[in-house]
Amino acid sequence: MFTKWKWLAAFFVVAIVMLLVRLEDQDVLDTSVRQVVMTSADLTYLAELGQEWFHQKETTIMVSSDISQAELLTFTDAQAWREGFLLKYDVGLPIYAGQGGLIVYTGHTKYTGKTMTISYDDGTMVSYGKLDRIEQLPYTRIYQRDLIGMKEAGQLYISIEKDGVHYTLEQIVQWLESANIHEN
Incomplete structure (x- = not known):
């Protein structure tokens, strides 16, 4: 069950990252926040934890035509x-x-x-x-x-x-x- 405290913790983590990214975009921070956030092994853990909290299940959608890059x-x-x-x-x-x-x-x-x-x-x-x-x-x-x-x-x-x-x-x-x- 997703408790009030988990929601609050998730909200603060996202808010802090968004604030740091905004400061980076305005050239206030010299450190590349995106690089730290996007390359962290903890990011995969957080995504899996979020899916667990929301009880998301993987679904497969059948596609009937070719999809190409x-x-x-x-x-x-x-x-x-x-x-x-x-x-x-x-x-x-x-x-x-x-x-x-x-x-x-x-x-x-x-x-x-x-x-x-x-x-x-x-x-x-x-x-x-x-x-x-x-x-x-x-x-x-x-x-x-x-x-x-x-x-x-x-x-x-x-x-x-x-x-x-x-x-x-x-x-x-x-x-x-x-x-x-x-x-x-």
């Missing part, structure tokens, strides 16, 4: 920007999870607008920015083929990091190619 490979231009790249698209597209993972951040940043960061099960950390719609909540467990966001025509920010190293554009393209999802 191949659409992300249709960008018409790419520019290096911050730790990632701005990919330009002439049409809007849905963005799907390439594998299972945990959403460790959803929100708005001054550099990438609506942004979602996912810690995939293989240790890859992927940030999608300049999204038009975010389809998942933070600290949510996601699975391959889950819709995670929507992007209208324009620029999409993508940054991929693994073992502390940010991917080059060529590595991002290879990652997108390997993350293609087709229903069998």
